[in-house]
Amino acid sequence: MTKKIFKSNILVAVVVLIFGIACVMAILYQHFGKQINTELGKEASYLAYGVEQNGVDYLNQIKEKDDRITYIAEDGTVLYDNQADASSMENNSDRKEIQEALKSGSGRAERDSKTLSQKTIYYALRLSDNTVLRVSSTQFSVWVLLMEMVPPMIGIAVVMLILAGLVSMHMANKIVEPINNVDLEHPEENQIYEEVGPLLSKIYKQNRQIRSQLEAARRNQEEFTIITENMQEGLLVIDSYTMILSGNSSAWKMFQMQKPRIGECVYSLNRGEEFRLMIEQVLRGEHGSVRLHLGGEVIQMIANPVTREQRVEGAVLLLINETEKVEREQLRREFSANVSHELMTPLTAVSGFAEIIRNGMVRQEDVQKFAGRIYDEAQRLIALIEDTIRVSQLDEGETPYDWEELDVCQVVRDVCGRLKEIADKKNVHFYIDGDKTMLYSVRPILDEIIYNLCDNGIKYNKEDGTVSIHLRDLGEQVEIRVKDNGIGIPPEDQKRVFERFYRVDKSHSKEIGGTGLGLSIVKHGVGFLGGTLDLASEIDKGSEITMTFPKERKTV
């Protein structure tokens, strides 16, 4: 803009300069012509006076030869000329200025010389004796004048142009400066040329529009980030050249990457065969899913191709951690295998004994014994089914019993009383100590928990062992610790003993008895009562189970 203003200023200066010079020249030229004419007139009248007094001799006396002086007789014969030989000159009567002079007393004429560079101005005056005196002067033509004036003019023009340049530069800068200083962030607050006003208001409008669009884009981006970052599932977006375009933190975690690997090849995350084949497949445009084993976790990867105009542009990979699901599946399989095994064993026995009796292969006196066995097995089955139902009930979180204020010590003493007989058989001793504490709980469930723990403490104990129960009031909570000095649980099994039907001794031996659901009931019972459960055990030293229950029932 500065340049433009500068250029137009200079152009104006140049045009004005040239036009000015031309005008001045024209005026000057005309002025010069007039002056020459007047001078010629004066000169002619002086000379005329002299010639009338002294004749041609007067003319001969004149030394100066700047102007041409010609003296012509009435018939046109040249009588005298101060620049040429009079006798050799032709008759001049046909000249315009002579004829005019003869007619009206004076005449004038201008004639261009052959070279065009000069023109001659003639002035003729008729004397009293009808002779004519002509004075002429040459004047350079406009062109010559111009040519002569060019060098000084150029000098002047250069000086003026430099001046004009400096001034225009300054002016241009001055004009542009406020525009440069416009605060485009707040265009409405500027006060400069009103011509710029509409532009500024337009900028203001656009600024607002851009800001709102940016805000919308940022919000979208944020929304997307919030969604993906809070997803448990991993999300990866790759392009058709296997480059990672985007991914969330869950995805990096699943591939055990410390930092995002955006912009790198997807194979830098994993290059297992299954993974590679799946990527290749999805980039061919086929949807697919595969189960990957990444660092001990089972990850289900679902791959969806991204197509645009029937060309695969990339892929979206969804990663779902299925470790738990797979583990649960495993558990369920084991559970159903265990259930069927546990249920089948007594049933087979029942059916076997019954068959023998039906076939009459049993002596009459043995029938009672066999019936006793059938009864025992049936009792076992009933206990098993009862336990299973109880576990499921606890699992579902519903019991037919009421919550009430209980004296824990009393409950423990009850349990010990019932177990006394069994304990005596193995010569195991009970010790109960601790504070008398009240607990808001469900009696049958708490009873069952303690019963099962104590029962286990006896069953998995050595001769002359002890089972001790410690009660402690922790203020808000009640701690119940059941400790035995029995055979203990191997460390690798400690995590699993609470599973249904899980037994450290895999033979499912009947020697010890029980349904295999005892600890499972304990676990679910404690969970139902809102407590926590902790197991510490060492082989051949014994086990210790610590439970804490809140005194008040937590409102769910």
Place this chain on the structure above:
Amino acid sequence: MATHFERQLEALHVQIITMGSFCEKAISLSNKAIRGEDCIKAIFETDREIDTKEREIENLCMRILLHQQPVARDLREVSAALKMISDMERIGDQAADIADLSKYIDEKHVEIPPLIGKMAEMTVNMVTESVDAFVKRDLKLCRKVINDDDQVDDAFNQIKEELAELMYQNLDAKAGLDLLMTAKYMERIGDHAVNIAEWVEYAITGEHRNNEHQMGG
């Protein structure tokens, strides 16, 4: 928008990773083969795949060199790739050789010295790490692979002594030699892994180590 050249380099990267994973697969399979699992066919299959991949990568490198005339870092990357694939191809061959030997070892029902199993694990690890180093451009991992080779070499020497002792006692000489060869091949695989790591190092830093590790020294 990435240029065609960048796309080609990326494709090269992907191809090398793929070839590397083939190598890992081949030697972990050969490791299984020694332990008596029947996967010899799969190993030969993988070896063939490795060979095909080598050709492909070679072609790609040549195309890049001729068409794009890469300089500096890119040139290093391409030349390192050319060297790496020949080492990878050798790894594939040696895995196939081990698979061959495992047939004879299996027939004789000899007990495999536990050290050979350990050595196999070490070499699988080294190859995995050298490919990892390439993928992650990890100089530390390169150096770890290069240093790990000493352990493999030591293990090889130990196995040699052990086998000599066993053969002196009662071990069938043929079986002993087969086992020795197996160990030797593994030791060579370790060397190739070191070579790969060195080329990765070269691609990253522009400096290549002297040949001190290359001849199994």
